[in-house]
Amino acid sequence: MRKVFLIIAVVVIVLLVVGFYPSWAEKPVKDGTGPLAVRIDARYPAPEYHSPLDWWQTHHMDMVNRGDLAKTDCLYCHEPVKSCNNCHGYVGVDPIVETGE
Numbered sequence: 001m002r003k004v005f006l007i008i009a010v011v012v013i014v015l016l017v018v019g020f021y022p023s024w025a026e027k028p029v030k031d032g033t034g035p036l037a038v039r040i041d042a043r044y045p046a047p048e049y050h051s052p053l054d055w056w057q058t059h060h061m062d063m064v065n066r067g068d069l070a071k072t073d074c075l076y077c078h079e080p081v082k083s084c085n086n087c088h089g090y091v092g093v094d095p096i097v098e099t100g101e
Ligand code: HEC
Pocket: 028, 029, 030, 038, 040, 044, 045, 046, 047, 050, 053, 056, 057, 060, 061, 063, 064, 069, 070, 071, 073, 074, 075, 076, 077, 078, 087
């Protein structure tokens, strides 16, 4: 008899896990669709220091924090809402605010 209860318990746990699993979240992808898509005005070419782009995606914070590049210069091409903070919000980094510093 105990086996039956064990099986029922396992089935209930599996159903709860499946039922409450966080729903699929869209990633912030360049030129993607949906609210998190990263968009940059097509007028602007990517500067040399963005290359290779996958390196830049993971190292831009070092350049900015070290002061090699000024945050305000980024905002010449980037609108924070469309191409900084959608990703920052997704990864849990403080939003970029236009302070003029
Ligand atoms: C001259 C215009 C220009 C400037 C200045 C500029 N960017 Fe960009 N940035 C772009 C373009 C264009 C792309 C898209 C590149 C591509 O898709 O190949 C991009 C892409 C990126 C990406 C990757 C986005 C993604 O989802 O792949 C990050 C992060 C980024 N820029 C951060 C910065 C930061 C930080 C600065 C300032 C230090 C900066 N950019 C300055 C034009 C610029």
